Amino acid sequence: MHDLSGLKVALYYPNDFEKVERVIQERFVEVKPPQDWPDRNYGAFHCPTLDEGISGQNEIMGRRSWFSGYFARHYRLKLKDRDVTEPAVKDRVAEIQLMSLLMHAWAKIHHEPIYKPKNGPLHTDEDDERLLDISNGIIIAGEQVLRQIQINLDKKSQQGQIPFKNIHDAWSYLEENWAKGGTQGLSSYERGAAYESTHVQILYRTLETLEFRTPEKLDILVKYCLALYPNCLTPPGAYGDCDFIDMLIISLVEIGDFKAVESEQLQLPLSDSLYLSRSETLKLVRYNAITICHALRHEKLASTANPIHIFEGLYPSSQEFLAMIHPRASLAQSPESLVKVRDFCDYLLRWEDLTWKLHCAISRLTWIRLDVHAWGTLGDGLQAYEYAIPVCDSYLIEYLDIYRDIDLPKNKAAPQLGRVIFRPLPTVVDGVGIWTKDIVRASVVMTQLGFLEVRQYLERPDAM
Incomplete structure (x- = not known):
């Protein structure tokens, strides 16, 4: 018996499968190749009443359920020799089941009435199985939604790490996202005056030299500046002759990233x-x-x-x-x-x-x-x-x-x-x-x- 001990890993984002799989392969020895579900050659169908009868065999797909059912990957593993601290666990095989959190919830619902009912077989009928089949489709669709959400978030995160093309690109981002609009903003005249200042050139060329000229780094700087000088985005005068760009320069030399570069260089x-x-x-x-x-x-x-x-x-x-x-x-x-x-x-x-x-x-x-x-x-x-x-x-x-x-x-x-x-x-x-x-x-x-x-x-x- 291979599953005397087991672990189930349920992921919020299905796209993280590969990350977890790399960790498993690095930390454990695979006793058998991973088993992917659904597997028609192993185990019961997820809708036996719908699929195994004569009516199911007469369907074009050879079954009446529309969705694939339980989707997961099972690993049979043992500890590497270097990680064995007790003789009793040496060469012992455990199972790790990897799936999405949504699929884990569906598998729990499907498990008791059909796969392994605790109190003997339940008398589920086609209607019950059809509801389970429909719910499986909703889960699969939900996983696809989560996949796309994660892809979108990753793209936005990567966009925040793409350097600005030039000073105009950086200023447009700064102006659009921070310097205008609302009560914490500058007028068009004030923004124009700030853009024409020599200090804008100094700030941008410094960010370029330090390899800080990305939206992500600029956002960190502005947030740090606002924490130190909450009124830096109000019209000039709140901090004497220093304007918004001046306050960013003052803040830049105080953030940890700059101090680390300064000390190292x-x-x-x-x-x-x-x-x-x-x-x-x-x-x-x-x-x-x-x-x-x-x-x-x-x-x-x-x-x-x-x-x-x-x-x-x-x-x-x-x-x-x-x-x-x-x-x-x-x-x-x-x-x-x-x-x-x-x-x-x-x-x-x-x-x-x-x-x-x-x-x-x-x-x-x-x-x-x-x-x-x-x-x-x-x-x-x-x-x-x-x-x-x-x-x-x-x-x-x-x-x-x-x-x-x-x-x-x-x-x-x-x-x-x-x-x-x-x-x-x-x-x-x-x-x-x-x-x-x-x-x-x-x-x-x-x-x-x-x-x-x-x-x-x-x-x-x-x-x-």
Whole structure:
């Protein structure tokens, strides 16, 4: 006897048969080939009164029932030797019956009156069997409906994973599904203004680079943004100067998918790790410092909302901050200097001003206003643009010295707008003489460096 033990698997969706069958074949040894039902050569017909009489034999189909009856696949199996934990179950054969949930329900109804009645044969007549036959047809039709529903759902799921063809395709999807209509929507003018903004280009090209440019990924981003900023789809003003696209950019750098890519591509340690080596700490602090420098190219620390003066930690000096980001710096700073720069950067990156958060987010997406200098390629093969990456606004640097009050007159005026440019080759050690100040701001272009470029900057051998 093969079915001393048995298991019945009833599936919501009939299309899942193959998935379950693969699991069975992987986990068990088949003692006999699977048996498919209905099987006219084994077992009773599902409507014996209708089909076995003279009238059934005279029908064109050779029977009077119209539908196939019980449909399932039965497996005779035993455990693989590696899975045997008790000698008593070794080589024991069990049966697994695989069917749809609908067919399981019909089989239960058919089983008792016809197949194996508990209290002896029931006197079912043609009418009873015809009702069972009709109900079997309904079950089969129901299975076909479920098959098609599953196919439709799979297609829609796959459509959500098909990348947008271009920025216009992505914007049309965003506009149609999220940005217009209802109380949470933007007017046509507001949608048009958002579409024309540079930040739409930044968002789309970033999604493209990250391989996030699918409806599924975009929906995740919008839902996350709405959870953080529920009014982001209302007319501009709810979040200051930041519009819907700006809020999406801010949200993008906070979702887990982006953080995972950022950490992997830049080989960054987790910022909340309890134990970081010195080199890991240096790399993370350097990344935060350069993020701040890039953000300052988009947004000045306005004097009316300047967070620097309320920093409660120890200010790093301008020399300590600049030495952290110079392409040729050895980063051989004292532990005290490292802690000061780390705490100061952490403080600025936590500042809740949304415009500042937006420009920090753009920086983390590796978009910067890159100053291009005519240095060419230096003799040691170092590209001139590497020195353009860490250009820092003198606005921040001079403020650091003001608040540290290092060798500055008490009536020191507010810093002038300008930039600190690193010289191609250091002339002295300890950071002195390796940068200069340029008050005249040169023309700049928006460009996306990419994670590889930033990683190479962070991991220069003579820097780490």
